[in-house]
Amino acid sequence: MAPDDTRPDRSHYPISRRQFLHRSGAAFAGGMVIALILPEGSSAGVAGADYDWDRHRWVYLIDTTKCIGCGACVRACRAENAVPQGNYRTWVERYEIPPEAEPYVDSPSGGEHGFDPVTTSMNVRKAFFVPKLCNHCKATPCIQVCPVGASFATHDGVVLVDGEHCIGCGYCVQACPYGSRFINPETRTADKCTLCYHRITKGLKTACIKICPVGARRLGDRENPDDPVIEILATSRVEVLQPELLTRPKCFYLGLDMEVR
């Protein structure tokens, strides 16, 4: 048998393998060159007419002496941002502190369904709620550790995670000293409070601030000279969580206790 006879008959193929490889290579290179030459797409609207992010610097103020622990903020956040069950972009902690004993801290389901009375024999004489969320730090550890540049801070001071770019490595989740980040089980990427960026850039309050029935949560803008929240920051004694970490949070607290971390 002649060697040629063992080969399958390809005479009916429109082009040979060699031609195919040549042409597809050329087409790929051509496409790349065109992609290189074409003007880059712009994300108009960020600094567009309706919102100038250089004219806002958002801060957040929580008055723990007002919080009643109803959990409305946690529920509103979940509904507004489609936060998966079991994960929290904001949550409420309860501190019950007996004198000369370890404090009792709980946050059942992040406070989403309210709180039951604590049934301990502790002689609690100091108790309060502490709502928590991303502190949108100025010197943020989470952005520092992101290996792909998915975490970033906007000009108006909001720390965001680009879910399209995130590889879900979880470094930022570990780096955040406040536990504000989680890996979203649906997208498998890092997720966190966006300060309702879709709302605040349209002149609305965040969902948690809007829903709070007692005004324990407030949004401030450092670029607004008449802002009442900035006035409070200027005149009252405010604190941040874990100041010793030098993360420079933009989330400020009134009425914190030394036991709160």
Added chain:
Amino acid sequence: MNPESPLIHTKHVFRAAILLLAVLIAMVLGRSAFVPKTWGEFGRYRGAAVTDFRQKPIRHGGDESCAMCHDEEYAEHAAGAHASVQCELCHGPVTVHVDLEEGKVLAEMPVRRSRELCELCHRRLAARPAEFPQIDIREHVTDNGGELTDDACFACHDPHSPL
């Protein structure tokens, strides 16, 4: 070529140069393909992500959006002791109920009229600010001659204007 000639290595250099050029071209082409278009527009991140965040849907409309149809309840609520309590706190986000742009009703507002709803805010808890109105529901209902049913609160209180 004369093996003594200094040009004997020209071919090698030329080949290395071509190889380098090929690597360079591959790098530039690869970068243009894999780096997002708006990368670096504002910093070391994808610029278009900011627009993506701005375009997320708004789900809570606030009391004003409820007033568009329910002006009676809105007025009653706004004049009552629960004025600072958003409609959506008990009823849920408005966009579950209506498509505000189309003006179309999508679903009923799910609100569970139970004492658990009231207790979210008004159950007596040590951690609540002392000046905030709170009760032990068992005590409160029996003291007022009521029966501790699931919807006991609504026998006396209208949640829109409870006092």
